[in-house]
Amino acid sequence: MRIFTLATLFPNAARPNFGIFVERQTAALAARAGVEVTVISPQAVPPWPLSRHSRYRAIAALPAHESWHGLDVHRPRFMHVPGIGSHWQPQLLARAVLPMVRRLHREQPFDLIDAEFFYPDGPAARIIAQELGLPYSVKARGADIHHWGNAARTREAVVQAGRDANGLLAVSAALKADMVALGMPADRIMVHYTGCDQQRFAPQDGSALRQQLGITGQMLISVGALIPRKRQNLIIEALPLMPDATLVLAGAGEAEAEFRALAVRLGVDSRVTFAGSLPHDDLPRWIAAADVMVLPSKSEGLANAWVESLACGTPIVICDAGGAAELLTDPVAGLIADAHPAALADAIGRVLAARPDPAAVRACVARFSWDRNADELHRYFERILAA
Template sequence: MHILTLATLFPNSARPNFGIFVERQTAALAARDGVEVTVISPQTVPPWPLSRHHRYRTIATLPEHQSWHGLDVYRPRFLHIPGIGVHWQPRLLARAVLPLVRRLHRERPFDLIDAEFFYPDGPAARIIAHALGLPYSVKARGADVHHWGQAPHTREMVVQAGRDANGLLAVSSALKAHMVALGLPADNITVHYTGCDQQRFAPQDGTALRAELGITGTMLICVGALIARKRQNLIIETLAILPDATLVLAGAGDAEASYRALAMRLGVSDRVIFAGSLPHDDLPRWLSAADVMVLPSQSEGLANAWVESLACGTPIVISDAGGALELLTIPVAGRIADANPQAIADAVNAVLALQPDPLAVRACVAQFNWDRNADELHRHFQRILGC
């Protein structure tokens, strides 16, 4: 079985945490006997002079072909104009990638195309698959369907890519229901929960890190990009109701400046630590040190940060987004809170009052591992290929 994995969401040396769950899933699949995977991770590049922006200069330095943590990865560039022309992305991506795919397909034929994000990967995979006469699968992860499946200029492409696919994956049952509501066939959608490195993400003593950070009271942590959809502003506002709590924001993004200004305006800036985008392998000690992980996202599929926090024995307080109800099945795991500071504060206090045993919290996600994830993905591809 030779799989072409098409993934705009995939780590590189400039963004080592970007889509790391796609990398881990792909590596686990590639480790299966009889499976070969080639990854194509297209990189957007705007026209000059926008291409001189530091964000895109780093892309220009990436090798176009390399072995990345044991995976064979190609990174072709395709044109993108930031802020406009989003509806052109699938065609531009497919046009840039097709010559490479044709060459690789001649050298070692692919059996199936695996698109790891619904937009622009899904519609682009549809174009490439039709050109080569191959079956294709698309995985939905959350915002890729919630946003691009609703946006007027991209909705039709998302739906068409989903309807024509030979198989679809969704990271939660809730996301599958959303896809069906968009008009995608329910019998073609398989729920495919994420994995987690259960050896790396495990409870550990966080005393030293808390001392290093100068935290003596409650430690809250939020793991996620600092963007409007994650709504970290609500957690900052919650600090006014939790006077002994300190919040660690583990992530980076466009909203950081506004979040810093909000913390200053509310007089809680001394209790908000902007930790930046932490190395993924360093996350377990930060999660273990925290009392609660809080993530009041507007939309999610089933966030890896939820699973990783629970695996570290740290309960979570999250919004009713995506697969939240599928994960929080017992009280020690955490609470689902309405999207307002008082509700979040009440949920945090309720979790703290339980004094949950980290091992009991961890047991909630024992089934989330990359071996199980890879086995299910392998079976999904076998069904499509009839083998």
């Protein structure tokens, strides 16, 4: 089985945490006997001189082809004009990638195209699949459906890519329902839960890190990009109701300045630590040191941060987004709260008072592994190829 994985969401030297769950899934699949995977991770780069901007300079300097953690990865560039033309991205991506794919396909034919994000990857995979006469699959992860699938200028391309695909994946049953509501065929959508490195993400003593951070009371951590959709502002707004709690924000993003100003305005800035975008391999000790992981996102598929936190034995408080109810089936794992500060503070207080055993919390996600994830993906691709 020769798979061409199309993934704009994939880590690189400029952004080592970007789409790391796609890398882990792909590596686990590639480790299966009889499976060969070639990753093509297109990079959106604007024309010169915008390409010299600090936001794009490191991306433009990435190698065009490399071995990335054992995976064969190509990184072709495609045209990107910041601020305009997002609806043109699938066509621009496909046009840039097709010559390379045709050459690789001639040398060793691919059996299937695996698109790992719904936009622009899904519509681009549709174009490439039609050109090469190959079946294709698209995986939905959350924001790609909730944003691009509902935006006026991209909805049609997203839905068409879903309708024409030979198979579709969704990271939760809730996300599958959202895809069906858009008009995608339910009988072609398989729920494919994420994996987790259960050896790396495990309970551990966090006292040294807490001492290093100067935290003597309760430690809350929020793992996720600092963007409006993740709504970390609600946790900051809840802090005045939790005078013994310190919040660690593990992430970076466009809303950081706004969140810093909010913390100052509420007089809780001394109890908010902006840790930045931590290396993924360093996350377990930060999560395990916390009493609760809080992520009040407006939308999700099924967040990897939820699963990784529970694997570390740290209960979670989240809002009713995506697969939240599919994951939190046991109260020991945490609570789903309404999206306002008082409700979050109340839920966090109840979880803290319960003092759940880390081993019991971890047991709630024992089924989430990359081996299980890869086995399911392998069987799913076999079904597509046998159809």
